[in-house]
Structures are given as structure tokens and as C-alpha cells.
Amino acid sequence: MSTRRRRTSSQGLAPRSSVRREAIATVVAAARRPLSPAEILSAARGRIPGIGIATVYRNVKSLVAAGVIRPVALPGEPTRFEASGIEHHHHFQCTECRRVYDIAGCPRALRHLAPPGFVVHDHSLTLYGRCPECASNRRDGAAHRSGRAARAPVIE
Ligand SMILES: [Zn+2]
Ligand SMILES: [Zn+2]
Numbered sequence: 001m002s003t004r005r006r007r008t009s010s011q012g013l014a015p016r017s018s019v020r021r022e023a024i025a026t027v028v029a030a031a032r033r034p035l036s037p038a039e040i041l042s043a044a045r046g047r048i049p050g051i052g053i054a055t056v057y058r059n060v061k062s063l064v065a066a067g068v069i070r071p072v073a074l075p076g077e078p079t080r081f082e083a084s085g086i087e088h089h090h091h092f093q094c095t096e097c098r099r100v101y102d103i104a105g106c107p108r109a110l111r112h113l114a115p116p117g118f119v120v121h122d123h124s125l126t127l128y129g130r131c132p133e134c135a136s137n138r139r140d141g142a143a144h145r146s147g148r149a150a151r152a153p154v155i156e
Contacts, residue, residue, distance in 0.1 A: 017059075023047040024059045025068050025083075034072040034080035034091065034100045074100065074126055090124070094131035096138075103127065 027043045028035055035043065041056045048055075060081055063069045072080040074093060080100055092101045111120040130138065 020048055020051065020055060021059045021062060024056065025063055028063075028069050028081055029083040031082075033102050034082040036078045036080050038078075039099075040081070072100065090126065092127045092129065092131075094134050095128050096130055096134040099131060101131065 024040060024044055027040055027047065031043065037053060037056050037060060040060065041051065041053050044051050044056065060069065064071060064081070067084055069081045070084045072082055072091065074091070088106060090103050090106060092103050110123050110125070114120050
């Protein structure tokens with residue numbers, strides 16, 4: 001099967017690998033928030049039938065190397081990825097669904113928290129709480145919460 005596909009691409013069509021890479025770059029850019037590989041996989045399934053997690057990892061690595069996307073590392077979390085070139089911003093993680101969101105704005109005075117003599121080059125800031133969806137589910141009662149909790153490990 002793969003031999004046939006390789007032959008097809010040599011006849012002038014875009015190689016399947018670059019089509020997948022483009023689709024994954026599009027998924028990450030369209031999300032407007034950092035996505036874990038599992039989230040990329042689930043979003044990419046609509047564009048690339050039959051795509052698997054190994055393909056996601058391979059293309060994510062290549063897109064990071066090319067500077068198209070960049071990693072977002074939060075303590076104790078799988079590395080997520082966002083489009084490169086977004087201006088300085090911070091993140092919010094929902095402690096129920098584990099999704100990470102971009103937040104605008106920055107408390108510029110953070111550099112003054114460092115003791116005298118320390119030179120600050122950079123900072124990161126993550127707010128934790130509940131996203132609007134999880135916050136309203138909580139108000140609706142416990143049924144939604146248990147549903148979310150059961151789904152949480154899939155996102156890992
Ligand atoms: Zn949430
Ligand atoms: Zn900042």
C-alpha cells in the first residue's frame with residue numbers, strides 16, 4: 001500500500017507526509033490555545049482520516065524544528081504546542097478538563113519581584129481555575145463533573 005502511495009507522490013502530487021504536516025500546523029494555529037498531542041490527534045482526525053498518535057508526534061517534532069510551532073511546558077503536564085510568532089502572553093489551565101487557554105495581558109512589574117542583584121530575563125505565568133464550560137457544569141450539578149472526570153485521562 002505504501003509503495004503505491006509513494007509512486008503516486010512521485011508523479012507530481014504533494015507527498016502525503018507534507019499534506020499531514022500542513023494539516024497539523026493548521027490544527028494548531030486554528031486552536032488559538034496550546035494543544036497536547038492527544039488534542040492535536042483528535043482535532044486532526046476530521047482532516048486526516050486514519051491518522052495516529054505516532055504521526056502526530058513525528059510531525060509535531062518536525063514543525064517545532066522548522067519553527068512553525070513551539071512547545072508550551074507546564075509543570076507535571078504533557079508538553080503542549082502553539083503557533084510560533086504569537087506575541088508575549090500567558091496561560092490559564094482548567095483544573096477540571098485540563099485544557100490550557102491563552103490569556104492576554106502581562107503584569108510587567110513581575111521583574112521587580114526578584115531580589116536585588118538578580119537580573120530577570122524572562123518569566124512565565126499560569127493561572128489555574130475552571131474554564132467557563134466547567135464552571136457552568138459545576139453549577140448544573142455533579143452529573144457533569146463525573147462525566148468530565150472520567151474523560152480527563154484521555155487528554156493526557
Ligand atoms: Zn474546563
Ligand atoms: Zn508576561
